[in-house]
Structures are given as C-alpha cells and as structure tokens.
Amino acid sequence: MGVQERREREKEQRRNDILDAAEQVFFEKGLSLSTMDDVAEAAELSKGTLYLYFNSKQELYLGIHQRGFAKMHEMFTTAAGMHKQGVDKIRAIGNAYYEFSKKYPDYYKAIMYFEGSVLDFTSDSEMIELYHRDGKQVMQFVQNVLSEGIDDGTIVTDFQVERLAFILWGQISGVIQIISKISQHPDKQIQFNPFDLFDDYMQFMGKLLINPGKEDKS
Amino acid sequence: MGVQERREREKEQRRNDILDAAEQVFFEKGLSLSTMDDVAEAAELSKGTLYLYFNSKQELYLGIHQRGFAKMHEMFTTAAGMHKQGVDKIRAIGNAYYEFSKKYPDYYKAIMYFEGSVLDFTSDSEMIELYHRDGKQVMQFVQNVLSEGIDDGTIVTDFQVERLAFILWGQISGVIQIISKISQHPDKQIQFNPFDLFDDYMQFMGKLLINPGKEDKS
DNA sequence: ATATTTACTGACTATTAGTCAGTTGTTGTG
C-alpha cells in the first residue's frame, strides 16, 4: 500500500513549499518585519497550517538556516573534491566559505542570526539540538580533510587535528563575519577593499600550515 | 545658574538607573522573555518614562551593549598598559578579550546578539551608527598597538597594519565565539577542554607575528 | 501669586505569535 508513502512525500513537499514562501518573505522584508500571516499568504495556506509544520516563527527560520547550511556543506564537498592534496582541499573550503557568504547573503545572514541568538534561547531544546547538529557535521568534515592533509604530508602542525579544526573554523568564521560587516556598512576611513582582506587572511594562514617541501608550485 | 547642569546630571543618572534595571531584568530572564513592563517595575518608573530615555527595547539593549563595550575597552587598555613591548601588548589584549567573555558573559552575549542581528536592522540608522562607532573605536586601538609593535620591532609582518588589525580582530572574535558556543553546549564527543583551545590559538598566532630575535625570554 | 517648562504617568491601541473548535476531503470497510 503506497498511500502512506505518498502522504509522506506530500507532507515533505508542503514543508518545502512553506519554506519557499518563508524565504521569499523573510529575505525580502527581513525577519523582524515579516509576519506569519505574510508567510501564510505567500504559501497560499492558512496560518494554522504553518503551525502544523513548524512550531514557531523561529523554528521556521531555523528551517531556512538548515537549508543554508546544507548549501554551504555542498559547496564545501564540491570545492574539496576538486583537489587531491589535503592542503589544497582546506584552502578550497576556506574560499568556498567566503564564496557562500557572498553568493547567498540571506542564508549567511540566517546563520549569523542564530549564531548570535542561540545564547538567548531558553525555549525548545529540541530546536537547539537540531541547530548544533548542523554545526558539528561541518566541523567533522573540516577535521577529516585536515587529517587527510596531515596524512599526505601537505599540512604540518603541532596540534591535535580536532583542536586545529575548531581554531581554523572559528578564525575563518570571524574573518568572514567582519568582512561582511564592513561590506554591509562601508566606511570611508577604511582604505582597502574588504574583499582583499580575505586573500590576505588566506595568505596569512597558509604560512602556518603548509609544508613547503610538499606543496605544488602554482 | 547651575540648574541646567544639575538637570543634566539627574537625567544622566536616570538613564543609568534604567540601564541598571534593564541589566538586572535582561540578564536574569534573557532578552526575549523580558518585557518593558518588567524593566519599568525594576526601575520603579512607569513604562512611558523608559521611552523618554530610550526609543525602543532594542535601543535599551544597545545601551547595555555599549556598557559592555566600554568595559571591554577598559580591560584592553589596562592589559596593554602592563607591558612595554608591542607584541606583549597585543598578546595581553587577546587574553583580555577572552577574560572579558568569561568574566562578563552577559555583556559578551549582548555583543554577540548585535553582531548577529544588525544585518536585520531596517530601522533607526542613528542606532546602527552608534553601534558601529564602538566597533571602530576598538579597531583603532588594536591598530595603534600593532603599530607600536612594528615600530619597536617586536612584531614583523608583510601586511598593512590596518588590514592586519581587521584580520586579527576577526580571527580572535571567531575563536572566542566558538569557544563560548562549546562551553555553553558541551558535547561528549569533544575530547579537549574548550578553555585550552584559546591557549592553542594564542600559540598558533604567536608564530606568525613574533620577531624571535627581539622577544624577551619568559 | 502665577505662568511656563520639564519630568513623569498609566490607561490605551495596534500588532502579531500562537491556538483550537470546526470544516473539508480522502481512505478504508461492510
């Protein structure tokens, strides 16, 4: 009996339709100015139905966050897949992260939003769990690629891979965050192109990880 | 005639009293669960009065953000003041940043909150301006200390000071952010003490900036 | 004594997240 399965597919589809509508509305007006009625109208559903699929406005936004994270992760695997050596994969991931923030600013915004407001969540712990699961998955991926680099000898470090992964991830997130901030709010006092800052950062980091003997010349 | 002056002092005092009350309430219950009526009650004032001093709940929270930033900046100058050499001052600032995040987690939380939600601000541009002013001030301070280090020869770098300041600030912010996140939401998969991660980071960075010939042995 | 300015009040309004009793349509059963 395929009825059950079809029902589940349709339910999944509805969930996606709602997320599509929510993206449309949230990305257009910003989260705080968007109402659940706006989303309901865009989805051509009643507000009540939204709450059958998402328990709160914030959880709906978390759904968008998850889409963003999935997209980012996909860009990471694609980028890493284009290289053989560990160090090149790590570089490619760094670049992909930055590209993601430029190509999907609204998803990036959603990620930053939760980064800054999970600390205020007193609510639903299931939601928080879901949020952290995404983060861990990416950390694990970075860790694996670092391990590859250490194994193939293109990355040299005194640190445990696990720690290094956290440090690198934290660093690059912070650098991209500040670049987004500058780009969003330009300041005539700043003499450089914010985009160049990222190249500087990558160059800066390169020195710390690369084993010059093993690296391909480019 | 000192009446005008006294009035201004009293007004400043009221503003501070309101901020005290707001801290008490927001830090206790978290921003989203706190109401303006709660704050009014804690301040022993009517809600209307709050709005004579702050235009919105968010602006009130921004007032707390500013107090936090001032505290942080103060810790930076104190920390830097305890050293002679540029590189030591920079290290001291890095440590002070981390100490700040641990000693004043609620102020730190406020800073993170705005970091993640300015991107959503469609509102009051005066408020955004105020927010960015704080950030610039700290960046300027870091830049000055870096310049000192370059001048006294304890810091060596190929980059422009301005860019280096942004990179370092972004990096360290990101690392502290991820440490806070891990600390707040411990994970048995993580084998290390999140606090050690910061030491690792500082060690990691040290290698990039220090001129070994010039450094004091410790 | 009286006018003017300043600080404050709290009842009120508007908005909106979230609920729930009821409707509609689909699937399974005798």
Next chain:
DNA sequence: CACAACAACTGACTAATAGTCAGTAAATAT
C-alpha cells in the same frame, strides 16, 4: 455504495506586549 475513521487544513479568536499620548505633578522662572 454508504458510512465510519482519519488526516489535512482553516480562520476567527486569545493573549501578550511594544509603543503612544493626553493628562498630572512638581519644579523653575517671571
């Protein structure tokens, strides 16, 4: 087919709360 059981959906309603504003009180100036 008739009818029961179930699932998906609806939208009017409630509760909570940010923000307002006409009115009061108290200090200051004339």
